[in-house]
Amino acid sequence: MRFAVLGNLTHAAIVEVAPRWLQWLSDRAEVVIADDLAAYLGVVSPRVTVAPRDSVHLNCDMLISLGGDGTILATAHVVGRSGVPILGVKFGGLGFLVEIGPEELYSALEAILAGRYEVQKRMVLEGRLRNAPEAATLYALNDFVIDKAGQMRLVRLKVMIDDEYLNTYISDGLIVATPTGSTAYSLAAGGPIMPPEMKAMVITPICPHSLNARPVVIPDEKTVMVEIATADTQAHLSADGQPARRIVSGMCVEIRKADYSVNLVRKSGPASSSFYDKLRAKFHWGEDLRK
Structure with a gap:
């Protein structure tokens, strides 16, 4: 499987997390990283390929977006009509499009490598x-x-x-x-x-x-x-x-x-959460906020 990786260069936490899991992922799959993110991280695994940001998704099976919802929107503009599925990893604030947090990266990628994920089409x-x-x-x-x-x-x-x-x-x-x-x-x-x-x-x-x-x-x-x-x-x-x-x-x-859709990657099985789960979590619905 071949992964492309883009990131929001304003999130310092990405520098702390990304090099280690990029090394881990490159041991298990092909990895292509955007040139601006590679420069931001400084040192990446020699097994990781660097490509221009606008073409990093070409010939890839999935694109990993590091940031928040805004980063996914920017990523969707890079992907365009190619249909490459996007996995959002949350490094931002309130977000409805990002699917996993940094702490879930390894387990989520193991599931993806095993074929356990869903793709949701977005208008x-x-x-x-x-x-x-x-x-x-x-x-x-x-x-x-x-x-x-x-x-x-x-x-x-x-x-x-x-x-x-x-x-x-x-x-x-x-x-x-x-x-x-x-x-x-x-x-x-x-x-x-x-x-x-x-x-x-x-x-x-x-x-x-x-x-x-x-x-x-x-x-x-x-x-x-x-x-x-x-x-x-x-x-x-x-x-x-x-x-x-x-x-x-x-x-x-x-x-x-x-005449095309954007494909977002979602967790499948018991680990997945619905749109309504996210609404409750983000807006604290079902909780008594009068205290």
């Missing part, structure tokens, strides 16, 4: 800029965010579902999220929690200037069209927190379900 969104000087197509595992680009005043965003007018939101911005992204920025903005296997997306306004503006869940076969509804106004479009693109009046963002 991806495709966003296209229309009427822009340069055509662009972006992809998001979590969400697309259109915001007011640092301006003090609110932005007016006209939203169409297929060819039907939905609303013009006067707000700080708008989030279009997948079920995976429903527990991220959309949730903080008041959106609903959706199970990852749900075939839907959610449109969530950011700080709308109206109590009537509410999140809307729509089927995943629909297309969302968002355009700036006032002249001489600009906004920013970002996908999964990646560097934003400037959009101005007259441009349109077209968002739909992409």
Whole structure:
């Protein structure tokens, strides 16, 4: 089996853990590590191959992402359409996408090497800029965010579902999220929690200037069209927190379900935890917090 490894270079704990288990894993499988992570770690096993970050996943059976949910999002953008399954190892804070902690690395990898794991498909969104000087197509595992680009005043965003007018939101911005992204920025903005296997997306306004503006869940076969509804106004479009693109009046963002999925590795058997287990653990549901 051939593993690729990427990591978040801001987590010092990775330096303490990674060299030892990379040595362990390279005794049992082929290992390819991203060049920036190799430089960050300093010394790695001579049996570990180093490759450019953007191509580290090529010809690999699985990609190990060291960090948090943000690292998995960045990893998903590297993997793209290749379909290489991603195993998230938690070195960050609150996370719904990471599957195991550093203390579980050895047991989890032994199970994976023995074929005891599951792969869960996660929906991806495709966003296209229309009427822009340069055509662009972006992809998001979590969400697309259109915001007011640092301006003090609110932005007016006209939203169409297929060819039907939905609303013009006067707000700080708008989030279009997948079920995976429903527990991220959309949730903080008041959106609903959706199970990852749900075939839907959610449109969530950011700080709308109206109590009537509410999140809307729509089927995943629909297309969302968002355009700036006032002249001489600009906004920013970002996908999964990646560097934003400037959009101005007259441009349109077209968002739909992409024609590929991201594959996330999950533990199988008694060691596995469900989405609802994670909700209880992260939000302390079922506990009396009034004490």
